Amino acid sequence: MNRQLLNKVPQITVFFWLIKILCTTVGETFADFINFNLGIGLTATTILMGVALAVSLFFQFRAHGYRPFTYWLTVVLLSVFGTLVTDNMTDNMGVPLEVSTAIFSVLLALTFGMWYISERTLSIHSIYTVRREVFYWLTILFTFALGTAVGDLYSEQLGFGYLYTGIGVAAIIALIYMAYRYLKLNGILAFWAAYILTRPLGASLGDLLSQPAKNGGLGLGTTVTSIIFLVLILGIIIYLAKTKVDHTDENVAMTEVSSNKGAKWQTVALLAIFLIVGIGTYQLRMQTIAPHTTTLKGQLTAFIKTEEKIKNAKDKLVMKQGADQLEHDWDQQEPALRAIGAKKWTSVDTTIDGVLSAVRQSGDQTKVQQAVTQSEQVMQSIN
Known part of the structure; x- marks a missing residue:
């Protein structure tokens, strides 16, 4: 050495x-x-x-x-x-x-x-x-x-x-x-x-x-x-x-x-x-940024609805716009949601990343629907 x-x-x-x-x-x-x-x-x-x-x-x-x-x-x-x-x-x-x-x-x-x-x-x-x-x-x-x-x-x-x-x-x-x-x-x-x-x-x-x-x-x-x-x-x-x-x-x-x-x-x-x-x-x-609640229950409904729109989109442009909206809304709510429950927030964040990746990689509807389904299951279990 x-x-x-x-x-x-x-x-x-x-x-x-x-x-x-x-x-x-x-x-x-x-x-x-x-x-x-x-x-x-x-x-x-x-x-x-x-x-x-x-x-x-x-x-x-x-x-x-x-x-x-x-x-x-x-x-x-x-x-x-x-x-x-x-x-x-x-x-x-x-x-x-x-x-x-x-x-x-x-x-x-x-x-x-x-x-x-x-x-x-x-x-x-x-x-x-x-x-x-x-x-x-x-x-x-x-x-x-x-x-x-x-x-x-x-x-x-x-x-x-x-x-x-x-x-x-x-x-x-x-x-x-x-x-x-x-x-x-x-x-x-x-x-x-x-x-x-x-x-x-x-x-x-x-x-x-x-x-x-x-x-x-x-x-x-x-x-x-x-x-x-x-x-x-x-x-x-x-x-x-x-x-x-x-x-x-x-x-x-x-x-x-x-x-x-x-x-x-x-x-x-x-x-x-x-x-x-x-x-x-x-x-x-x-x-x-301290939240007014101590649970994520009921806080994820808007994100589930946005993902539903992505899953049902027939046009790749609409799908991409939905992904952009999902990312924007999720990032905007990050400080408050993460403060409520960091571990659960991370589990949802990982599945949302999967949705964004599926949309932006190819826009294949089957892959997008699979990613959205997985993400929705995680969010619904928390929500």
């Missing part, structure tokens, strides 16, 4: 942050595209992306230095896979987003802790041994999974929406930059804090662009959004490969690696601020 390498990570420039946000956006939209538009399902999508990620990591670890195409392909695939890990915990295993957030926060903290104890630095400009690279990619995976959980928690479950969640995260990143620029916040700490937050920022941007206007988006769809961002990523990578503007400046790297002054106390302070603000916002919002 001590094989000496050239630094495997790019210099932190504006291109780094731009492509990172683009990658996180693709992670959100491309995972939805494969899962829903291609209709292969969440589990199969996760396995497919896991295999692709393993192949990409194999070539990344074999490289003897920073290679833009290999490096950023790995980041894109980690973004997709990290998103899918959280989605699987939520949809397939019924794990609440609050629990997912706590789990990935602990895993990320443990990874940082073991990395620092082992290497005495968390600088990404010191990734020149296999062991450090293992820590680095584990950290990236957990940042994507954590960012997905936090982003979904605030934008969907708490009902803040994609736009306001994105604006809020962008404002926090701006404050971190100002603290780094003017208040001498440790550079490594500032980097990792901003890096984690770019995940919910990119995810909110992806949902804002891809989701229908009824759901608070711009209606571009996951296909168009994924293509646009993948083309932009490819263009930037080609530019970086030719110009080498993001290759590490060794003088800057050594300065950053040796600069740990005040980092421990700043880390404690920053974590305390995040916990106070995050938990405080969560508690206040939960009080705002």
